[in-house]
Amino acid sequence: MAKRELPPATLAVAQAVAAVLPDGDVVVGCSGGADSTALALGAAWAAGRRGTRATAVIVDHGLQPRSGEIARQAAARLGAHGVDARIVPVHVAPSGEGLEAAAREARLAALADRGLPVLLGHTLDDQAETVLLGLLRGSGTRSLAGMAEVRGPFVRPLLALRRAETEQACRDWGVDWWCDPMNDDDAFARVRARGLLSEVAARLGRDVAPALARTASLARADADALDAMADAVETGDLPESARIAALEGLPDALRWRVLHRWMARLGVAAEQGNVLAVDALLTRWRGQGASRCPAGPFGASAPTCASPGVRAATSRARLCHVDATDVSQDLEKVLFTSDQIQARIDEVASQIDADYEGRDILLVGVLNGAVMVMSDLQRAMRSHVEMDWMAVSSYGAGTQSSGVVRILKDLNADLxxxxxxxxxxxxxxxxxxxxxxxxxxxxxxxxxxxxxxxxKPDAAQMEVPVKYVGFEIPNEFVVGYGLDYAGRYRNLRDVGTLAKHVYS
Ligand SMILES: O=P(O)(O)OC[C@H]1O[C@H](OP(=O)(O)OP(=O)(O)O)[C@H](O)[C@@H]1O
Ligand SMILES: Nc1nc2[nH]cnc2c(=O)[nH]1
Structure with missing residues (x-):
């Protein structure tokens, strides 16, 4: 058919397709509805003028009672108008994300199967509904960006046209279309969004769909730019502390994106609430405990968080770890991080090495609390050292010294x-x-x-001559790095005060 022979609606469809039609043959995804029927006819027209082929592919999901018959009718209608149409049956295996999502995935895979560009019939009305749904989810620019005109093999030529135009085009072409009853079923969020858009238009006295579609184009440009900038924030090879430092100076939009990617990679549900909680550990950390982040949709296959209810790490130093039982959330305030403790141990070890040059040292550790410092100190020392242990107890399960020291285990070595x-x-x-x-x-x-x-200088009741001190601390009960409360918390790498709820 020559261009001048096309009535306005069909011409609009055909020209929209021609404007983005890739070189070579294409596949047109066709449900039998007005949008995809008009798209298939427009594509056949535009491809014919170029000397290429547009093949309509009708995917039969087998999910509705008469799906095979509906597919055959659609193919026949297109065939009668000279469009090459094929039916491809698919098996939809329900996945964790629901039947609708599984059907969509199976459909797109079948359409892309031939390795050709695939035209899809989404219109401006579909775009407006997508943006509204994204807006109602409260998500960011990526959701507001709606559907892309080109993404991978998929091309959407009709995003600037209205649904009414595709229906008019079908009428002009003299072809019937299938009205999917699911398009009127309020059980689907998209159908409810469509109703909402009509109501808003009626209340405002103007059609709001074009404004929403414009929002999508603007948001898409912003989202693309920000994603590219986040891609460029390459922190992967840096040590953890440097990675965190690199993030701290970034604007929120970039930092949140980078955190979102980290969390998604760890299998944590990277919803904005979780991202903000982890971000607070990074930018507004006052010694607060862990943020609890449930496993994401792919958590089951992520080795670090095999079950829901995993926790993101507590401290900045362990920001990007995920740990099933992180006791550090019981800390109220961190006084010394693991890094600070290790750095101080190194200094003390050097001092001892210098003081005892040429002499063998016997280190006597006081069980149980001294196990961490004993092992770290020895490994930081250069001198020959032996070790022996005594076990005494004066604190039992409380936070006050009983004043009675008991020897629970004596030394093996002769002093x-x-x-x-x-x-x-x-x-x-x-x-x-x-x-x-x-x-x-x-x-x-x-x-x-x-x-x-x-x-704790302020707590001293007996003066003891101490030659080597790591840190002097205020008179508060502390835990971590070997220090316990009722036998627990020795395994914390940081040292801090306990949250009141633990012992009140
Ligand atoms: O200066 P003080 O008031 O006497 O307190 C110091 C002692 O308290 C802790 O031991 P604890 O009795 O709690 O036993 P633990 O090492 O098994 O934790 C710590 O390991 C010291 O040995
Ligand atoms: N865990 C712990 N044990 C102690 N023993 C003596 N003081 C303390 C303290 O502050 N914390």
């Missing part, structure tokens, strides 16, 4: 003539060490000194 350093996690009242030091001094060591990771 006679040895250079001994007692290693402690904390000196609080000083009762434990003052008892222990007089006990050990009576065993005849050549020298006897103390190294403690933490000391």
């Amino acid at each position: 006679e003539g040895r250079d001994v350093i007692v290693v402690e996690d904390i000196i609080d009242t000083g009762l434990t060490l003052s008892y222990l030091m007089s006990n050990l001094a009576s065993r005849g060591p050549a020298s006897l000194e103390i190294m403690t990771m933490f000391r």
Whole structure:
């Protein structure tokens, strides 16, 4: 048919297709409805003028009682108008995301199967509904961007045309179309959105669909630009602390995008609420505990979060880990991070190495609290060291010293003539060490000194001569890095105060 022979609506469809028609043959996805029927006829017209082929593919999902018959009728209608039409039956296997999504996936896969560009018949009205649905979900620019005109093999030539125009085009072409009863079923969100758009148009006295479609174009340009900028924020190869530092200076729009990608990769549900919670750990961290993020739709296959209810990590240092049982959410305030503790251990170890040059040292650890500092200190030292352990207890399951020190396990080593350093996690009242030091001094060591990771000067009741101190801390009950509350929290890497709810 020559261009001048086409009435206005059919010409609008045909020209819209011709404007974006790829070189070579194409497939047209056709449901038998007005939009895709008009698209198939327009594509056949435009391809014919170019000397290429447009083949309509009607996917039969087998989900409706008469689906096979509906598909055959659609093919016959197109065939009668000279359009090459094929029916492709697909098997829809329901997935975790519902039957509708599974059918859509199966349909697109079948359409793209031939490796040709695929034309789809979405109109401006579909776009407006998509934008409205995105808006109601409260999502960002990517959702408001609606459907792209070209994405992968899929091309949508009719996004600027109205549904009324495709129906008019079908009438002009003298072809019938199939009215899918699902298009009137209020059970579908899209159908309800369509109704809502009509109501809004009636209340405002103007058609709002074009404005929503314009919003989609503008949002798409913004989303594309921001996504490209987020892609360029390459933090993957940097150490964790540097990755976090790289993110801190970014504007919200970029930082949230990068966090969204991290979380999605970890299998965490990367909804905006979760992204903001993790972002707060990064930008407004005041020692708050973990953010609980449920597993995302792909969580089941993500090794780090196999079940729902996983938690994002508590501290900045562990921001991008996901951990099923993260006890650090019980911390109220972090006083020292793991990094700070390790750096201080290195300094103290060097000091001891220098002080004891050429001498073998016997480190006496006080169980249980000193296990962490003992093992880290030894590994940071260059000197020859041996270790031995004593077990004493003065705190039991509470937060106050009982004042009574009990030896639960004595040393194996003989201290006679040895250079001994007692290693402690904390000196609080000083009762434990003052008892222990007089006990050990009576065993005849050549020298006897103390190294403690933490000391509370304001809590001292007994003066103990401490040669090596990691950090002096305020008179608060702390946990982590070997320090317990009722046997728990020793495994925390950071040291901090406990949230009141844990012991009140
Ligand atoms: O200066 P003080 O007031 O005496 O407190 C210090 C002691 O308290 C802690 O031990 P705890 O009795 O809690 O046993 P643990 O090492 O098994 O945690 C810590 O490991 C010190 O040994
Ligand atoms: N966990 C813990 N044990 C202690 N023993 C003495 N002081 C403390 C403290 O502040 N925390």
